[in-house]
Amino acid sequence: MSNLNLPKAFESQMKSYLGENEFREFSEALEKEPRVSVRINRHKTETRPENSKQVPWNENGYFLEERPSFTLDPLFHAGCYYVQEASSMFISHILKTIQAPNDGIFLDLAAAPGGKSTLLSSYLGNNGFLVANEVIKSRANILKENTIKWGIGNTLVTQNDSEHFGELAGFFDLVLVDAPCSGEGMFRKDPDAMSEWSPEHVTLCTARQERIMDQAGSFVKGGGYLIYSTCTFNEKENEDMVRFIISEYDYEPVRIPLDPTWGIVETEVEIDGNSYFGYRFLPHRVEGEGLFISVLKRPDDALIHEPKRTKDFKHPYLKPVGKQEAEKLIQQLELPEYSCFYNLQDSYFWVNKDFQQHFEYLCRFLNIRYFGVELGKINNRQFIPNHELAVSILPKSGFLTVDLDLKNALDFLRKEDISLDNLPEGWVLVMYKNMPLGWLKNLGNRTNNYYPKEWRIRMR
Secondary structure, three states: OOOOOOOHHHHHHHHHHHOHHHHHHHHHHHOOOOOEEEEEOOOOOOOOOOOEEEOOOOOOEEEEOOOOOHHHOHHHHOOOEEEOOHHHHHHHHHHHHHOOOOOOEEEEOOOOOOHHHHHHHHHHOOOOEEEEEOOOHHHHHHHHHHHHHHOOOOEEEEOOOHHHHHHHOOOEEEEEEEOOOOOHHHOOOOHHHHHHOOHHHHHHHHHHHHHHHHHHOOOEEEEEEEEEEEOOOOOOOOHHHHHHHHHHOOOEEOOOOOOHHHOOEEEEEEEOOEEEEEEEEOOOOOOOOOEEEEEEEOOOOOOOOOOOOOOOOOOOOOEEOOHHHHHHHHHHHOOOOOEEEEEEOOEEEEEEHHHHHHHHHHOOOOOEEEEOEEEEEEEOOEEEEOHHHHOOOOOOOOOEEEEOOHHHHHHHHOOOOOOOOOOOOEEEEEEEOOEEEEEEEEOOOOEEEOOOHHHOOOOO
């Protein structure tokens, strides 16, 4: 029998749901070490991790045999992969099943730290646009950093409460709400989640989820999709929340096919004669942590909100770059023709021109933390590149490069001075295994390390 000191009310709840025998398996699973999994960034690399096994519901996800020191792997800092819990990667299977438009506008409403956002960003690629939102400032900073490292440049990072999206009803092709919850599915990974759990906390989370979903249910356009998820097991925060959404908004059920070998439990909720489906990940049945997820479709005849065209974009901080200046930037940096640019505090930002209208419209309502790719500044007609450009997937063919060994790469990531022979003068793009890490500037008698100070690693 398990030696875990589970909260008595939680134990009673899970015994009622699973039965005595299966509860024993469940509680024993909570004492085992969680599996470590990563999702690779196909926009940067095709290399599969060594000694790994593929996550069955995500072609880019892999289980590792043991947990390495990610901090001491330069490829982690280069955004070649994201350390993500395997159950959450199921979203990839959902996107493929519903054939979500990869040229659409997606919203991840509670996005930090960025695992699900980077997955959505990868799915959209150069074709679509993502709003990744986080209301808490400190978590929004982490989301921004992970978005920059992922580097695809199709994301607007915002810091807003759900009610600030009220003017955007019917705007998004897909809305993902990974709702703040009681965290029952994280007991194995996070002991604090267990100590903080109580029936009262579940009730509090339920009220918070209802407030969020009362807003978020309206953001999906006609024919679009709402994905609701939690990392908890109880029905109050899961099936009952599906009932709440359906009581507030008109949504159609979506059923996602499962391979029986995956061990995912399908649940069914009857509402007005229709069956709505949820998918529960239990740690004794799947190689992953606790998760619940449900998919709903907005009827085709529901509101579709297209951004209104504005002749002149006016914003207190952002300034669009004129046509002639934009053409110079495209030529100088060898950027794609579908580029458009904005100035923010003298720095140039890149955005895919196909989403210029949507981006400018969104800027009217939302508090912007980051967007597209920050390229750099021009000082005395000289272009000074930013770190964000270095780790993006935008071309950087105009710059000299140097590939470092592991020791020098780690010294660079520690923001230390590194000495290299025969280094050309000027800006040099530092690489590790052909993956960009950031910039050095060789001044002849010394080199300056331009790795961001706040990101430097301290581990030895």
